[in-house]
Amino acid sequence: MSEVAKYSFGFIFSILILATYGCAVPVAPTGGEPDRSGPKLASTQPASGTVNFTERVIQFSFDDFVDRSSFARAFRIEPGIATPYEIKWRRKTASIHLLSPLPDNTTVVFTVGSELKDTRGNNLNSPLEIAVSTGSEINSGEALIRILPLPGISLPDDMRVFLYKLPYELDEAAFYLGQADTSGTVTFKYLADGEYASFLVQDVNRNRIWDPQREYAQPTAQRVYVVEDGDLDMGVAYYAQPDTVSLRVTSVGLFSKRRLRVEFSKPVRYSPGSNVLLEAIDSELPISARMLFVDTNDPNVAYFHTETDLSDTLNYKLLSDSFKSDAANTLISDSPEFQGSSEPDTSVVRFHTHLTQQGVRNTEPLIIQYSGVLENTLVADSVQVLVNRETDDDFLIADTEMNILRLTPTVPWNSSDSYTIRVWDPDSQRHITLTTQILDNSDFGELSVTIADSTMFNIPMVLKISGENTDNIALESTFVGSETITDIPVGLYSVIVYPDPDGDNKWDPGTINPFRQPDPIFVNAAVPVRGRMTGEIVVDFD
Incomplete structure (x- = not known):
């Protein structure tokens, strides 16, 4: 090969390398601990x-x-x-x-x-x-506002604060667009002097203009005035839109002529006695199906057992208004049709969940959930009980209903005693030892709530208490002036109080057009309840 050819080849090769490097998409180097x-x-x-x-x-x-x-x-x-x-x-x-x-x-x-x-x-x-x-x-006015969802509600990723300088038109783009940081704080800097109005808007269209047909919105606070070099704290705006999307059935599968696997569009929650209603097509006679359990690995899936056989010559569908989701959304009526079955249920019943492992007291029963209907007395007859390491066959009365084993003490539980309780698992053919907590009065406390403003003392109030660390316990009460809630398990709770003059039990977040301010609301997301003590909350809406 000539020197010219070798030079040309080297030159072209170098150009190809440079072109490849220049066109590469930058990526982060791999290896080591992930950078978050x-x-x-x-x-x-x-x-x-x-x-x-x-x-x-x-x-x-x-x-x-x-x-x-x-x-x-x-x-x-x-x-x-x-x-x-x-x-x-x-x-x-x-x-x-x-x-x-x-x-x-x-x-x-x-x-x-x-x-x-x-x-x-x-x-x-x-x-x-x-x-x-x-x-x-350069303008030097500054304002900040904190955006927090009410307990049990999630803040959407596309939620923004629209800030308008008065006068303004809602069909025009917002002057400023604010986005919360990881603490929920929205900061507006470099503002000109003047009066402003702010709204919380789910900016689906991403065009800074509120679309009433598509986008949820609520006012965040009263109108405020920003001055040069001012640092204005606009307080807290609570996002209050609940999950209102209807519950749907996405698929139905039959394991047998009485056992259903139903997949929903969102998570559902088990509660004793939860039922769905079915009906045969061209028939007005409803059929009840009892929920057995929610799939541990997929909370959108639940299993049901019908009260009668589903004929393989008929098609069925689930009825609306007969079941609700984890967020209390009603099932709508577009359930897919499915054919009945003549197959017998051959699935093996297995231990599923101990529903009362969080604790019992006095004469409350232990409640154990199985995967299928307990059709004989084997599970109830196989319960083993040791009190202070001594066998006591008379301490618990065992009874079954559908897939539930209920163990009721004949005398109150005693937190100073030790209990070993074993229940039978038909699937593994062995006993399973239950773990539970025996509670006494030291495990419960009270909360006393009082309205600070005497001018609001005669207005009906809604009190809501919820806690993440106590199996999502939810207490709700309507009161006037003051209220004391007793028998609350020890833990940390969120407390919400708001006026309810209309008696509809709902907080009014206000409206944008016409403009109406949100109703007052009190939120404390970290209220401790201590054993044998009464915690006091003074509700100040200012």
Whole structure:
């Protein structure tokens, strides 16, 4: 090969390597412990706070490679300026090229929201901002608000705070768009003096304009006034939209002529006596099916046992209004039809769950759930009981109903005694030792709730108590002036109190159009209940 040929080959090979390198998609190196920290800002150009800004390029440089498509979704220009732009990349730096000049004498904020991810999928912890002014001064007003979901409700990822400067039109884009950081705090900086209104909006359309037909919204607070160099705390806005999506049946499978496997569109919860109703097509006679249990690995799936055989010559469907989801959503009537079966139930009954393992006291029974109907007395007759290591066949009375074994003490439980209770598992052909806690008065306390404002002392109030560490215990009461709730298991609870003048048991989050402020609400997410003690809560709505 000639020298020229060798040179040409080497040159072309070098060009191919460079082209391949230049076209490669940046990825994070692999190996070691996974990095779960979000992107971090290395530098910006210009620096935030720059005045008399006339350039057309803004740069965000990061400490690591970021997901470029998420940057495009997260980037915005405020206050609601419709300036066209292009985003160009050079390794870890995003350059925003403005295609038209910014308005004169205006404070402009270039924001990257927390939708931004790195190449490992980790989100930005809190929004990033570059604030500049095309004039000689930069706005210095600041306001913050905390967005918290009520206990038991999740805050959607697309929830935003729309901030409007008065006067405003709802069919126009919000002046400012706020997004909560990991603590739920939304901070608005570089605001001009003036009066503002803020709304909490599920910004599905991502266009900063509230769509009443598609997007949930509620006012966050009363209108506020921002002043130069002011630091305004707008308080807490509670997100209150519950899960209202109807429960649906996605599939029904028959294991036998009386055993159903039903898959729902969302999680369901077992409660004693839970039933669904079925009916044969072209028949008005409903058939009841008792819930046996919820699948441990899939809370959307539950198993049922019908009160009568389902004929293999008929088609059936589940009726609406006969069952509710874990979030209390009613089953709607578009259940798929399914054919009955003539197959006998050959599945082996097995021990499923000890439903009272959280504890019992006095003469409360132990409740044990099996996977199928207990059709004979074998399980009830096989119970073994030791009290203080001595066999005591008379201490518990065993009875069965459907798939439930109930063990009721003949004398009250005593927390100073030791109990060993074994129940029979037909599947494994062995006894299973139950673990339970014997409770006494030291395991329960009280909460006393009093309304602080004497002018509201005669208004009906709703009190809701819920706790994560006590099997999601939920207590609800309506009272006037004050209320004491007794026999609450020891633990940490969320307490909600709000006025209910209409008697509908619902908190009114207000409306945007026409504007109506939210009703007062008191929320304390960390109320301790201590044994044999009465905790006092003074409800102040201010």
